[in-house]
Amino acid sequence: GAGVSQSPSNKVTEKGKDVELRCDPISGHTALYWYRQRLGQGLEFLIYFQGNSAPDKSGLPSDRFSAERTGESVSTLTIQRTQQEDSAVYLCASSLLAGGTYEQYFGPGTRLTVT
Amino acid sequence: QKEVEQNSGPLSVPEGAIASLNCTYSDRGSQSFFWYRQYSGKSPELIMFIYSNGDKEDGRFTAQLNKASQYVSLLIRDSQPSDSATYLCAVIMGYGQNFVFGPGTRLSVLP
Numbered sequence: 001g002a003g004v005s006q007s008p009s010n011k012v013t014e015k016g017k018d019v020e021l022r023c024d025p026i027s028g029h030t031a032l033y034w035y036r037q038r039l040g041q042g043l044e045f046l047i048y049f050q051g052n053s054a055p056d057k058s059g060l061p062s063d064r065f066s067a068e069r070t071g072e073s074v075s076t077l078t079i080q081r082t083q084q085e086d087s088a089v090y091l092c093a094s095s096l097l098a099g100g101t102y103e104q105y106f107g108p109g110t111r112l113t114v115t
Numbered sequence: 116q117k118e119v120e121q122n123s124g125p126l127s128v129p130e131g132a133i134a135s136l137n138c139t140y141s142d143r144g145s146q147s148f149f150w151y152r153q154y155s156g157k158s159p160e161l162i163m164f165i166y167s168n169g170d171k172e173d174g175r176f177t178a179q180l181n182k183a184s185q186y187v188s189l190l191i192r193d194s195q196p197s198d199s200a201t202y203l204c205a206v207i208m209g210y211g212q213n214f215v216f217g218p219g220t221r222l223s224v225l226p
Binding site: 033042045048091106 | 147149151157158159160161164166203205207213214215216217218219
């Protein structure tokens with residue numbers, strides 16, 4: 001079946017502009033996660049959705065970052081007034097979290113470059 | 116504090132050898148453990164998961180879990196240059212399915 005998809009695959013934006021990053025999880029997966037990965041660094045947790053609620057927003061680095069999810073499908077991560085330090089790959093993952101199945105599956109990521 | 120620790124490497128092994136990757140975690144109550152492989156410029160790919168103490172084998176990969184020691188490892192037998200990647204350990208900790216990833220170990224398999 002189809003895996004996690006993300007769009008766009010690459011985004012170049014000017015400092016101060018807003019950007020929206022989209023994630024389509026695997027069909028039926030109730031949990032959705034966003035991570036940030038700077039070049040050469042590890043995964044940085046941003047936010048987790050269970051259905052369309054976000055029990056854990058602890059990783060959002062500032063109030064410029066927000067995310068929403070429609071039901072158990074698409075999620076959008078929005079970064080307002082982008083800064084150069086926002087440049088990174090933004091990864092989305094989804095998980096079934098039911099019936100003893102807890103593995104996360106990752107999308108290909110969106111590479112964001114802020115100039 | 117919820118932590119997952121791994122040696123950053125690089126871990127270098129000759130082709131055909133066994134590569135041993137180790138991970139420790141802080142939450143004694145953790146029940147679910149995962150290994151991901153990440154090639155440079157690509158997203159993480161799930162290669163193994165383990166929920167019970169002991170060994171779990173899948174092809175050339177073996178995951179080993181020791182909950183008493185809070186330790187999980189990944190063995191790669193007959194290592195190939197194509198196994199060269201960063202290996203991420205992940206643990207579900209606490210409530211709410213909080214996935215915590217380690218910093219990753221970079222493996223280099225030398226031909």
